[in-house]
Amino acid sequence: MIGATIRKDLQLLLRDRGALLSLFALPIVFIVVFGSIFRFGGDRSQPRPLPVWHQPGDARALTIVAAIEASGAFAPQRHDSPEAVRSLVAKEKTAAGLIIPADLDPPAGRKVELVIDLGAPMQVRGPIEGALGAVISQALAPAGTAAQPVLEPRTPPGLAKPLANITGFQVTVPGNGVLFGFFIALTVAMSFTEERRSGTWRRLLASPVSRGAALVAKLLPFVVIGLGQLGFLFGIGALFFGMRVAGSVSALVVLSLAVVLCSTALGLAMAALGGTEKQLGGVGSVTLLVMGLVGGCMVPRLVMPEVMRTIGMAVPHSWALDGYYTLLVRTGTGLTDILPQLGALLTFAAGFAAFGVWKFRFER
Amino acid sequence: MSAQPQDGAARAAEPAIAMSLRSLGKDFGARTAVHAIDLDIRKGQILGLLGPNGAGKTTTISMACGVVTPSRGAVLVDGVDLAAHPRRVKAQLGLVPQELAIYQELDAVQNLSYFGALHGLRGAALRQRVDWALHLAGLTDRAREVTATYSGGMKRRLNLAAGLVHRPRVLILDEPTVGVDPQSRNHVFETVRELAREGMAIVYTSHYMEEVEQLCDQIAIMDGGKIVAVGALPELVAAHARGGLELELEAPAPGGEALTRALAAAAAHAELARDPARPQVVRCEAPARLAPLLAAIEDCGVRVARITSYQSNLETVFLRLTGKALRDAQEGA
Structure with missing residues (x-):
């Protein structure tokens, strides 16, 4: 019986590409990314x-x-x-x-x-x-x-004056806020998968709601949830960990909205690629972790070698962190100081959304 | 093909057509799932849609309620084209999917309120419809409990209620009683009958032959993406099957080439039918031809163990038209 069970589970595992990727390929990705950061940075x-x-x-x-x-x-x-x-x-x-x-x-x-x-x-x-x-x-x-x-x-001229007595929370709160803020993408993608699996997606398509409206209606709650999540994290950071906002609070809200739009659009793109909940849970979560790592959520990009810093620009996390960092650390900063970051995040959002809409199959 | 008799006088007395499928078809790449089917469903009618796995039932239902875009043809509800006026037409349609298409983390009121809101219901009207649907599903007492705690039958009833909370003119039910207890099944039956009495047109697919026999006043049988027969049960039986005798051959006789040839020769005179799932059984629909059939079988050295008579029913019709027993067709589903 034990032998049969082992054989059966091995057969199941070998047919589960998502699990195989999570178990064997993704650790290699982590090894390469971490190794690249510390090889160049600390050698x-x-x-x-x-x-x-x-x-x-x-x-x-x-x-x-x-x-x-x-x-x-x-x-x-x-x-x-x-x-x-x-x-x-x-x-x-x-x-x-x-x-x-x-x-x-x-x-x-x-x-x-x-x-x-x-x-x-x-x-x-x-x-x-x-x-x-x-x-x-x-x-x-x-x-x-x-x-x-x-x-x-x-501090050289050209950089706004930073706050005095900066604590580690000034960095870790936005770092983890961005890292986990982007995990809303996974929630979005899994929500679509669950709706398809349960049949509620068919009900939605059978209702007198246009497909475009159905898609928007499905995504908007996650924008609200994402904003709530970031608000909660920054609020906790400010209340309990002494995190301060050196720049404009309204600019911080606008930046957070751009981050949430970007992560929600990324979720649509992931949903459009399909896959089971298991695959999304494995591949999706590790992909987001790698993006966060490369984007500087866990290790500041400033300590990374030039090549890793350049690669980091290819993920929205790095732009989001740069924006947060400017507003949280540098006094007197506002919307105009984070325009490049806002532009980059909205460009990422538009790209993810365009890909998602292009590839999304309503009738799958 | 129409689900209605074509007699002019009778037609004038019949209720109006609620839904029409006109040359409706769907291709998936090079594969044609549904060819070009024509079907009318009248107000107050319960139309049973039967077919083996892969016959095109779900695709047809999905096209009929706007979930899948047809490759050809049209769906008309009260004469209005679904493709031209999707919002207007979909407001008249209700779908009860085969899956438990409800949110199990929410309670029944929250589920029904959401599905009602999708159909434009708001405020007092929505609350009224939710109460009505809860009552219809027999869930009023448990309305505020999370549906994950419901029994399978209760979830099925909520699944049904979610499809009709907006009181559609046409209700499409895809296997609504899969896995439910007899009590809940009877509740679903009664609800469907009551809705039909009130004038709702109902399309009902089921794996259970007896359900369709009991419930449906018209039956359409699909196979290979086409409707191969449509009509009331007595009409279908009269047209496609009759009662007769069932000959059970002694094992291990079945399958011999000589027997196959002999049966093929006898079939010309004896109207034979064989169920692939029961190869040892030969059905003879012309009892008067029994003697030459028996002779042909015995000439092959095969003995007949038992001869019984049988009445034709929907199962017989289905077997005759599709070459498959419905139970076998569905087992692969």
Whole structure:
């Protein structure tokens, strides 16, 4: 009996493509994605590029640059002006840069300027500030004397001023909000599958409701639910975890609406691809997890290598997070500051919706 | 093909036609599921739609209620074309799918309110119709309980109520009594009869031959995507089957080539029918030809174990027209 049961379950499993994908193919996808993030991000054999400016021939600056280079953690690249260094950081081409003044005198308050986004997550800022501070202090301090603080971190012009005393929740609340907000897509797709399976979809088609209206009516409740979900998560974040909104609250609502429209449209696209509830539960959920991972919901994209950051732009999660990050962290920001993110999210939504409508089979 | 007698005087006395299928057909790629069927259903009539698995019944029903778009032909309700006026026509149609097409997480009132709202019912009118449908389904006492807790029969009754909460002119029932207890089945029967008495036209498909015999005043038999016969039960029996004698052959006789040849030769005189599911049985619809048939069988060295007489019924008609017993046809469904 045991043998027959094992044989039967193996036969069933071998015919269940969704389960096979979940069990064997998707772990490989996770391994590749996680491996790509940490191979490039944390590999000491590939020093992080570090734009630097100092006066030509400045002996102490050259000492500092040599010490940094010798540390193996950074690859200093000299630029022609302080503005060039600040611009690179402001445009997020690099996480940090250094400006070494000619009259460098830390005890007198004239320190090395660390150009860095002070609104960046602590996972990004902490290691950079710590490593550079230690290397420069050692390079400057005479042997046997105590090292002094030598760095003055500053946000470059072009980036709105971040909130002071940012906590981890300022990052984890939107990260998880976006990750789980997009799971509404799975709920949408499974809802269509359940309606088809139970026969209620046939009843809907037999009613005097146009097919377009039936589709819209089926999707709209999920927009409301999705907005409620994000509102709940941000509300909990604000009430219990000290999360603050540095920018415009109304812009936050508009951004959330764009996120929910995008995730609902993604659900329609998934529903149009068909599949059983089991397949959706397996493949769909893991796909959404991978999208969230690549989009920076679990690991900040700033710590990812360039190639992974570029790939991340191909999923709506990264745009949503960028938008949230701007509004939650940078003071005085509003709708105009998140227009690129809004545009990208609505473009994704339109694309998903167009695919869904094109492929959706009412009479399946 | 019409479900009505074609006599002019009789036709004048009959109720008006509620639904007409005109050359209705459906292709799925290169495969034709339904050819081009014509069928009329009159007000107050219960039309039974029978056919083996794959005959095209569900496709026909789905086209009739606008769930599937026909490849050809038209569906008319009270003379109005479904394709031209889908909202107007669908408002007159009620569908009871074979599946339990209800939301089991909701209670009966919530289910019926939703399905009523889909048909444009609002406010007091909706509440009134919901109460009526609950009463009709015998669910008033359990109306506020989550339907997942209902028995199979209660769910079936709610499934029926959801299809008629808007009081359609034409009600289409697809296997409405699958898996229900006899009490609930009788309740469904009574409800269907009452609705028909009130003038509702009803299309009823069922796996159960006796249900169709008891309930339907017209029967259409489908096979291979076509309607192969239509009419009242006595008309169908008279036209397509008669009573006769059933010869049960001794095992292991059936299947021999000599016997097959002998039966084929005898069939020309004895009007034989064989049920593929019971190969040891030969039915002879012309008892006067029994003697030469017996001789032919005995010449093959086969003995007849038993001879019994039988009356023709819908099962006989179905077997004759489709070559399949309905029970076997449905087992594969």
